[in-house]
Amino acid sequence: MKVAIVGAGLTGSLLACFLARRGLSVSVYERRADPRVGQVERGRSINLAISERGLDALRRIGLVDQVMADALPMKGRMIHPVSGPLDFQPYAASGDRAINSISRSALNNALLSAASAAPGVSVVFEHRLVELDSASGRMVFATPSGKVSVSADVVLGADGAGSAVREQLLAEGIVAEDVDFLDYGYKELSIPAVDGEFALDPGALHIWPRGTSMMIALPNPDKSFTCTLFWPAGSFDALTTGAEVSAYFAEHYPDLLPLAPDLVDDYLNNPVGVLGTVHTLPWQAHGRTALLGDAAHAIVPFYGQGANCAFEDVVELDRCLDDTGGSWARALRLFEARRRENTEAIAEMALANFVEMRDKVASPVFRLTKQIEHFLERLLPGTYVSRYELVSFSTTPYAEVQRRVRRQHQALGASVAAAACVLAAAWRVWRRP
Structure with a gap:
């Protein structure tokens, strides 16, 4: 054969x-x-995040230790707002599970x-x-x-x-x-090591959410970060000079500019990729x-x-x-x-x-929702599991993940509605003269 x-x-x-x-x-x-x-084609690396499904495949042929030796675990998202403090959002309720950045x-x-x-x-x-x-x-x-x-x-x-x-x-x-092309393109940038160390926390996937666009950064074994801009199609053409690039990033990604000395060169010379x-x-x-x-x-x-x-x-x-x-x-x-x-x-x-990632992670409502979700996972271990954990930290079939999460949300909604009815009834009894 x-x-x-x-x-x-x-x-x-x-x-x-x-x-x-x-x-x-x-x-x-x-x-x-x-x-x-x-040599790797310039601006075409896009780091990968290997999680349980990929690790399972590698284990089956005895390659997981060898292949993942240089992988870097990321235990959550680090959100970079335009102004204000960074916000770390763990992927798992336990805080100890990670996806793995690898070239x-x-x-x-x-x-x-x-x-x-x-x-x-x-x-x-x-x-x-x-x-x-x-x-x-x-x-x-x-x-x-x-x-x-x-x-x-x-x-x-x-x-x-x-x-x-x-x-x-x-x-x-x-x-x-x-083929459904997304009306977005991507371009890679880089953050080098600073004095031989990571310029950002290597234990997180960094996200700069900006509403209709975003940038992410994943760590590399050489202490650098590979950044990827995801912008609406055509947006990259709006910046054509080094001065325009520097001014734009100073306004919208102010903490990136001092960390990326090659930003202007990367932006002007790296290709724009398509997504679909x-x-x-x-x-x-x-x-x-x-x-x-x-x-x-x-x-x-x-x-x-x-x-x-x-x-x-x-x-x-x-x-x-x-x-x-x-x-x-x-x-x-x-x-x-x-x-x-x-x-x-x-x-x-x-x-x-x-x-x-683009619109919601910086929202206080989103953060509260995630905190409630993690609370439920700790309160009901194995019974309530978030979509992210099922996708990234299990081999539960993807379609079953969708069905299970739908059932969980329906049960949670019913429980909240029942609790609201009980409280309303108790309030009416208490209010009676």
Whole structure:
């Protein structure tokens, strides 16, 4: 059995590690040169927040300690207002749970090295998919030396939101695609270490909420921070000179300016990225060609679940192969049936969390709501669990998270209404002459 994986990014590399344990012959094809010997494209790092779903996948293949050695735990959000004190908001009621900041490139390189070393796995670079026959498994790749044709029994597209495999399936009329672009772009900035130390608290994900826009910052092992601006589309074009950039940030992000000596250069020269949600139907064709990860269902990054969700795809596909006795045709159909509602659920929650991070986290009402939520979690351990904890610190299916949180809110609303009725009745009795 020969399996071809298109894409040697996070999902493809992890998938190769899982499939190698099955004794399969796995070939991974990557359009880029080997990222372990090149430089990361400027302004395209976007740190990742790895949480329980991603950690679960890494544990299953014995890589969690190695891969996460340089990760930095973040136990909550640090809110930076335009003026006034910082506000730390813990993620968990206990205060001891954390999501983990890690460089996308560092994680990719670690997984790619593990895949390359796995028995039965070969990784080839500078192979860009230009033709695919999904029924036969025949592929044509463009390489520096010309086109090459290869075939495989199973073809798995793990090549990201701009998937060439999905593009080929679209051209064949096999799948339908709906891409919902967010009317926002992103641009990266950086905060270097100060005298060899972190300039900000490394135990938090820092957020500068500004209503219709925001910036976040995640810590790096070299004591720097990677910052990402999320602004409405077109807003970045409004600032064209160094003086305009400095003046704008002095007014809207006053505490950032003294910490980011390269801010003007980063702003004027780093690219603007786009954000969107990809919906694909179906994810597989002929029982031998399939999409997974961002290639099937890319989401916006505001819940920190993009990589975690993709890693969970790999775990589920592996489980489906077990449950179908290794039948790829049955496993691919089962995989889509099990995962689709969950990926749709996290796509919805990621969009909702953008509004929370951008608009709500600085609100006194929001802070009070979170305090009440944490109180209920301590009062009713295991019974009342917040949406954030279920998403980030468990492997509860995303769709079940939505259903459970809905039930919790309904029960809480009913309890509050009942308590209000009891109090009102008591008040009426007390008021009687």
